[in-house]
Amino acid sequence: MTDTTYTPEVEAPNVPLMPLGDLIPYAILTALLATMLFYFVGAEEGATSVFPGMTLHEWVHDARHLLGFPCH
Template sequence: MSSSTSSQPLVNPAGTTRLLWTVLATVVALTLLAYLVAFDQGAVSRSGMYLHELMHDGRHLLGVPCH
């Protein structure tokens, strides 16, 4: 009885690299979103008061103190 061993790697390096970049991009995007909602007081938002008021309501919804 002979055991066959495959010479193929168990993990696909290209898939792993793509997964790591996806995770990194997600973390960066969520960090930016958390900054905009929790800490931005209008310095980043240049679109007028609409975005500021939207983020202000988001702070109240999440319970972040903003006053």
């Protein structure tokens, strides 16, 4: 048994940097999609309902309970 310690040379991957200003459209799109998702989970019911029926409510029902929105 040899007592040698092997430390491989590890180089960090060369990741191209993106200017922060180029991320603004992606941040806006993400915020818009998150807001829409938050609306459909939290407020798509009753008087504020955009789509008639309970189909969408049933699809996000567990998420409503998970986030603590009043439901039933």
